[in-house]
Amino acid sequence: MKVVFIGAGNVATRLSLEMQRVGFQIEQIYSHTEGSAALLAEQLGCSWATQVSHLIDDADLYIFSLKDAVLESVIRSVTPNKGLWVHTAGSMPLSVFEGHIERYGVLYPLQTFSKERPVNFNNIPFFLETSLDEDADFLKNIASALSGNVSFLTSEQRSRLHLAAVFVCNFANHMFALGSKIVKEYGIDPAVLLPLIDETTAKIHSMSPQQAQTGPAVRYDENVIERHLSLLADEHLKIIYQTISQSIYKESTHE
């Protein structure tokens, strides 16, 4: 099966390398950034293009891994062909392909990817959607070659999943970043926070995050909260602290 990637960013890099590893034939990488296209194509040992007009037209699968903002316009700039076209974006609906091509779908891996960091695909949940029923099995077989956790989801559900992913990944990571910043300012190595961060994550494998919630905000301990606010010189950190503490308290009293 011949595969073309449109995009050479974090998702395209990790997904193409993994697909090649499990036996797919990656034929071509497209990116409007020559450096990115060439770098990924070199790792894969395939050809690359920086103009959509140079894309091969006889691949079986075209994977669009692009920023949301340009996804639709790039799709519509590619000449329609007989392959299955899919995108990998959590927050973009299936309908971005509508009216341009017959066979299309979504192949959404729920994971955070960095170009430089290999990740185990086996347990990554993949969420699929196809325009034609007859392509459902075809796409499912592709995803199942990568992961043991594959299911179908509507665009609407997927957009919620992506929103949830922003909370548990991007926002949680930002909390790690702010915590690291606070200790660094006082000459403490942020690595001391790692065992705590690891345990915070490990905990929610055996209890729900609601049950695992600890700290001054759950009981709205105003003494500690006031002391913490007085330690935060930065006004935007104060607002973050207050907003999240109030939310923790609100969610805990809901139970």
Place this chain on the structure above:
Amino acid sequence: MKVVFIGAGNVATRLSLEMQRVGFQIEQIYSHTEGSAALLAEQLGCSWATQVSHLIDDADLYIFSLKDAVLESVIRSVTPNKGLWVHTAGSMPLSVFEGHIERYGVLYPLQTFSKERPVNFNNIPFFLETSLDEDADFLKNIASALSGNVSFLTSEQRSRLHLAAVFVCNFANHMFALGSKIVKEYGIDPAVLLPLIDETTAKIHSMSPQQAQTGPAVRYDENVIERHLSLLADEHLKIIYQTISQSIYKESTHE
């Protein structure tokens, strides 16, 4: 060495059980809640008390593991003796003991504890402080029997560390809770988020959280942000989303 615990909550439970495991003799548990005192004492096979007047006065070490709000008043209700008194609170200064007793200190384990969940103590960072220089080695030996990661820190630095811990543990966990809530509302099992959460945490062992930051907020992708806000019916979730997204953007442009 005889040890008495004043408190029978999450920290007292895990710390006393671990101290007993590595060979310390836990003599007595005090808690004003009879059920908590009896439960922990039973696990340890030691005596318990619900009145401070029943505390034994010849222990070598008294560990106060209490809520911040009651710590000082409980300390001051206990008759002074010759033992070393320490508390385990990140945000409380050494000076809560001042004027009441001669030998005192702090034994702060930077970790999140739950009564029911055993945790590996070996790599928990312990931060110490003592009133008397001659007690520093005594307390360091105690902590070193529990963990390979022991150091001294002033009350001021410790309070910053505790503040950082609130961000990376309590606040990050709340992001896990909100993400789980969002997917549950759409009939999706929140367990699908676990591989993403695990990778988010694993990532920052090999790069800084600043470098690991991904998602719509870093590039302030207004299309995605607006779409996400429109999906959030709950006003307080909208505020959380906006506040943290702005903070991510602000921190990333600082680099």
